[in-house]
Amino acid sequence: MIKEMKGEAHLFSETGTEGGWWAMQEDGFLCEDGIHxxxxxxxELKEGDDFTVYAEDGSVLWHGTIKWDKKINLRPRQVxxxxxxxxxxxxxxxVVDGMWVHWxxxxxxxxxxxxxxTGHKRCLLRREEKIDEKxxxxxxxxxxx
Numbered sequence: 001m002i003k004e005m006k007g008e009a010h011l012f013s014e015t016g017t018e019g020g021w022w023a024m025q026e027d028g029f030l031c032e033d034g035i036h037x038x039x040x041x042x043x044e045l046k047e048g049d050d051f052t053v054y055a056e057d058g059s060v061l062w063h064g065t066i067k068w069d070k071k072i073n074l075r076p077r078q079v080x081x082x083x084x085x086x087x088x089x090x091x092x093x094x095v096v097d098g099m100w101v102h103w104x105x106x107x108x109x110x111x112x113x114x115x116x117x118t119g120h121k122r123c124l125l126r127r128e129e130k131i132d133e134k135x136x137x138x139x140x141x142x143x144x145x
Contacts, residue, residue, distance in 0.1 A: 001129050005043060009053050009116055009123040011099065012042060019093055019100035021045075022113075024123050043125055050126035053116045062116055068103040070094065073110050 005026045013020035022045045029041020045051060049066040075095045076087035093100050096110040105113045 001131055003127050003129040005125045005127070007041065007043070007123060007125070009121050011101070011114070011117045012044065013099070019102050021102055022105075022117060024051075024125050026125075043127075045125070046127070048128070052124040054122045054124075056121075061121070062108070064105075067106040069106040070103050072104055 005024065007024045007026040009022075009024050011020040012023040024043045024045070025037045026041040026043055029038040030036065031038055045066050047066055047068050050064075051066055052063040053061045055061050073094045073096055074092040076089070077091040077093055078085050079088045079091065080086075093102075094104055094110075095101070096104060096114045099114075104110050
């Protein structure tokens with residue numbers, strides 16, 4: 001079953017994520033203050049997702065299937081060796097607009113991709129959702145007393 005979710009595109013990052021995750025915040029998941037988002041509405045983009053980002057006038061800025069590219073824009077991480085800050089030869093991470101990220105969209109210039117996630121742009125995420133057959137058909141589930 002395809003699930004459609006509308007919301008805002010953004011780069012999700014917080015302490016411990018070691019870089020940003022391209023995501024959307026699904027509509028309807030606001031805290032009681034009406035301003036802050038709830039984690040329950042956070043939808044990180046996954047390979048195979050059908051994703052659309054809209055301009056303010058409703059026109060489509062980008063539409064396609066999410067395909068991770070984990071090789072473009074790699075930059076060495078800096079480490080301390082013998083008391084000096086040096087570039088690691090083996091530890092690299094992708095960077096766009098000065099931010100560490102975990103992947104970039106294949107076939108899209110990194111700066112163009114990043115721009116889609118700024119300015120509270122509206123988006124639509126269509127994702128294949130697996131249905132738990134036991135929950136979908138309660139008659140076939142055993143009843144425990």
